[in-house]
Amino acid sequence: MGVSDDRELVEGVLAGIPGTFERLVRNYQGLCWHIIFRMVRDPETSRDLCQETFLRVHQKLHQYRQDRPLKGWIGRVAYTIALRHLERRAVPVVDAPSGPADESAVELIEGDFDLEQAYLDQELVGRLHAEIERLAPVPRAILSLYHLEELSIDEIAGITDLPAGTIKSHLFRARIQLRKALESTWR
């Protein structure tokens, strides 16, 4: 979606043109789902929070500044709603800082690793998925935005309101954690 498409869409919704809001939802429901479901994990709750996100988007659309990408603005609404939901339930949203322990994780266990064979190994891939689930909600969402939505670090910073350095740190630590899990399964 380009900026001009976004502008047309937003103006259409604000003018009450039938079908435009549905188009907006269709365009951004994937992003919304990736953020919320990755953070909250419960499908039913995630669906409700996605509804809440688009309700909020509809109510606040007149506040959207059209010089910024709509994707980032909607992503931020979704992220904030998911974050508040988790905070209300006292769910820790980030991992406790591990400090120097990460440095030791950089030390390598090399050896052979057949990528294609490993990808076909259901147990290994399942283990990796389980490890992703074990990450805290914020790094989990950041990984999804970076790898699945293919957003840049600046775009993710815009959605999460975190400094770029913090985003990088979350990515770095999370990927090391996942790599360690792989090493303990496949040597």
Next chain:
Amino acid sequence: MNSPSPPNETNVEWVLQERARQEERSRTAVGPGARLNRYRLISRVLHEPLRETLPRDFVVAAPPSTGRHSTVFPRQRAILITTGVGYLAAMTTAAFLVRTDIGHAVTTFAWPTDLLAILAALSLAAPRIVALVRALERPAGELPSRP
């Protein structure tokens, strides 16, 4: 910004993670290097669509809670609540009048005729209420006349 600078002295590891991501995105042929390939597997799995998805009818389901309806439904709800509360209050009062001496005193007074006159004046606004009162006043067995 997709070429971020590495954090601290973990430069090499960060560069490797980023290289694995780039190679997966561009589907570069798999080369040697266990560490790089582990990160490529991580990137590939993270790039897969999520197993749970939104229902197909999400777009259809979303608008009722978002659009014009949200301003219409509260008004209708308010009317229904007011009507319900009014009905309950009327029924409670009626039960009170029937079961007490006050009720007997009130019912022997000539208020129904007066009330009917007032209601008749409001008949344009509330014709069904007037019709109901007239029907209640009519002796048993008498059929209503056509207007």
